[in-house]
Amino acid sequence: MSQFNRRDSLKSLAALGAAGSLGMLSPLARAQKPLTVGVIYVGPRDDYGYNQAHAQAAAEVKKMPGVKVVEEENVPETAAVQKTMTGMIQQDGASLLFPTSFGYFDPHILAVAPKNPDVRFSHCGGLWTEKNPKNVGSFFGYIDECQFLNGVVAAHMTKSNKIAFVAAKPIPQVLRNINAFTLGARSVKPGITCSVIFTGDWSMAVKEAEATNSLADQGCDVFTMHVDGPKVVVETAAKRGKMVCGYHASQAKLAPNAYLTGAEWNWLTAYKTIIDAARAGKPHPNFLRGGLKEGYVKTSAYGPMVTDAAKKQADDIKARMIAGSFDIFKGPLKDNKGKEVIAAGQVQKQTDLELEKMNYLVEGVMGSIG
Numbered sequence: 001m002s003q004f005n006r007r008d009s010l011k012s013l014a015a016l017g018a019a020g021s022l023g024m025l026s027p028l029a030r031a032q033k034p035l036t037v038g039v040i041y042v043g044p045r046d047d048y049g050y051n052q053a054h055a056q057a058a059a060e061v062k063k064m065p066g067v068k069v070v071e072e073e074n075v076p077e078t079a080a081v082q083k084t085m086t087g088m089i090q091q092d093g094a095s096l097l098f099p100t101s102f103g104y105f106d107p108h109i110l111a112v113a114p115k116n117p118d119v120r121f122s123h124c125g126g127l128w129t130e131k132n133p134k135n136v137g138s139f140f141g142y143i144d145e146c147q148f149l150n151g152v153v154a155a156h157m158t159k160s161n162k163i164a165f166v167a168a169k170p171i172p173q174v175l176r177n178i179n180a181f182t183l184g185a186r187s188v189k190p191g192i193t194c195s196v197i198f199t200g201d202w203s204m205a206v207k208e209a210e211a212t213n214s215l216a217d218q219g220c221d222v223f224t225m226h227v228d229g230p231k232v233v234v235e236t237a238a239k240r241g242k243m244v245c246g247y248h249a250s251q252a253k254l255a256p257n258a259y260l261t262g263a264e265w266n267w268l269t270a271y272k273t274i275i276d277a278a279r280a281g282k283p284h285p286n287f288l289r290g291g292l293k294e295g296y297v298k299t300s301a302y303g304p305m306v307t308d309a310a311k312k313q314a315d316d317i318k319a320r321m322i323a324g325s326f327d328i329f330k331g332p333l334k335d336n337k338g339k340e341v342i343a344a345g346q347v348q349k350q351t352d353l354e355l356e357k358m359n360y361l362v363e364g365v366m367g368s369i370g
Contacts, residue, residue, distance in 0.1 A: 034066050035096060035279055038088035040081060041073040042101035043203050047229035049248040050202070050265075054100045054124070056249065057267035067275065070094060077103030085112050089119055096120045096278045098271065101202070102171065109136060120284045122274045124267075125173055127356050128286050137284050139270040140173070142291030142350045143247075144180035145321050146263030146299050147224065148328050149314045150245035151184025153260050153302075154222040155192055156310030157243055158185075164220035165196045166211045166233045168204075170369035172358040174226045177263075179362045180328050181224055181245075186364050188313065195220055196367030202228040212236040222260070234259070243305075250300045261314070262300030269295045291350055293322045335360040336367075 037058075045055035051073065062069045070092045075084050081104050088094040097119065099109055105126035113121050113133045121136045128138040154163045163185055165178050182194040195218055197211035204227075212223065212233050223237040224245040231254060234244050238255035246252070246262025270288055277285055290296035299318065302311055320326035327349065331342035341360050342348060348355055361369060 034068060035275065036068045036070065036088075036092055036094045037061060037275065038085070038092065038094035038097040039069060039071045040075050040084055040088075040097065040099045040101075040104070041071070042077060042103075043074060043228050045071070045073050047203075048231045048234075048251050048254065049227070049229040051100070051228060053249045053265040054098070054267055057265075057271045058098075060268045061271055061275065064275070066279070075101075077101055077108075079108070081108045082112050085109070085121075089116055094119070096122065096275065098122050098124070098274075100124045102126070102173070105138070120274070120278055122270075122285075127353075132286075134286065135284055137274070137286040137288065139274065139285070139288035141265060141267075141270070141296030142289065143263050143265065143297045144176045144328060145291045145318075145350070146297050147177045147247075148180040148184035149299055149318055150224050150261060150263055151181040151186075151194075152188055152314045152317060153306060153310045154181070154224070154243075154245055155185040155188035156307055156313070157260060157305070158189075158192065158222050160219045160221045161189060161192045162218065162220045163192060163194045163222045164212075164215035164218075164224075165194055165365075165367075166208055166215070166223065166225040166227060167196055167198050168202045168227045169200065170198055172356055175358045175361060175369065176355060177226050177247075178365060178367075179358070179360075182362055182364045183328060192364065194365050196361070196365055198367075198369075199227065205229075205232045208232040209236050213240065216240040216242055224263075246300055252300060252303065256303070257305070259300070259303045260306050261302050264298050264300055266295055266298050289351065291321065292318065293324065329355060334363045336363050336365045338363075 126138040199207040238258035332344040333342040
């Protein structure tokens with residue numbers, strides 16, 4: 001969808017004037033002005049996945065009084081996103097941007113933000129540090145909690161004791177999900193293995209189908225994934241008679257007889273926190289994180305084939321996660337090459353930044369990151 005069809009020169013001039021005077025407004029005056037929010041997607045908004053989860057949050061934001069939302073989809077992780085961000089600022093008068101894809105952060109947001117000090121940039125998944133501009137922030141959710149629960153359910157449902165993960169790129173967020181899924185499954189059945197194939201990019205339908213079929217051929221019977229649009233993996237696995245745990249948003253409609261449960265984002269929680277700060281003239285939240293307890297993530301409803309035992313164990317662990325009494329990453333923990341990555345007696349809590357630098361696959365994962 002092109003946003004530029006509706007942009008005319010008069011609107012551009014008005015927005016430029018507003019942007020130029022933004023810095024002279026008091027926080028109170030700024031809070032009373034209508035807020036224009038830009039949301040940028042790397043793929044289509046109806047992808048049953050990453051982009052759809054963000055689009056669902058944007059749809060709720062549109063209902064907020066005094067907030068206008070402009071959106072652009074299918075913007076690649078290249079200089080194209082710099083043009084889109086600049087266009088939204090200069091032509092639409094956006095003063096808060098949500099560039100949602102991982103690759104937008106460095107170098108693109110970091111290039112545009114210093115040139116627009118009165119505009120707030122909130123990136124999904126990046127690791128903001130004190131070295132980065134103060135008008136930039138990152139937000140993310142501990143969705144590995146839900147992937148651990150996916151693993152628990154998968155372990156109860158598998159017949160082959162071989163589960164599968166179709167992944168895009170071996171970045172820390174993806175590795176954390178693979179490891180959590182595997183640890184969840186092995187907490188139920190220690191002998192389970194999780195086979196992983198990396199496709200190389202966030203959206204590659206042909207490779208996602210090939211990976212799913214290959215893993216099915218290897219005997220895997222429960223699948224999950226970390227790609228932008230899980231539709232291909234879900235439908236391909238279902239056609240092969242396999243079971244699926246979803247990701248990003250619910251894919252239950254795509255395969256109702258194969259869908260067990262899923263790990264879903266609830267991005268409205270983060271969006272609202274960031275928007276409220278902007279409207280009140282409060283400092284831009286530079287680093288936001290949350291899990292099940294904070295409402296940043298949620299689990300899909302159980303499918304009809306999920307056993308009572310699976311539900312009970314997953315629900316019990318979920319309650320402990322929300323209470324803060326359950327840790328996913330604790331020692332002794334080895335990677336799949338036999339190296340100890342967390343020593344006995346040590347725990348890495350969800351807020352531990354070491355987890356956001358994860359560069360290993362845990363014992364039980366069949367696959368390699370390099």
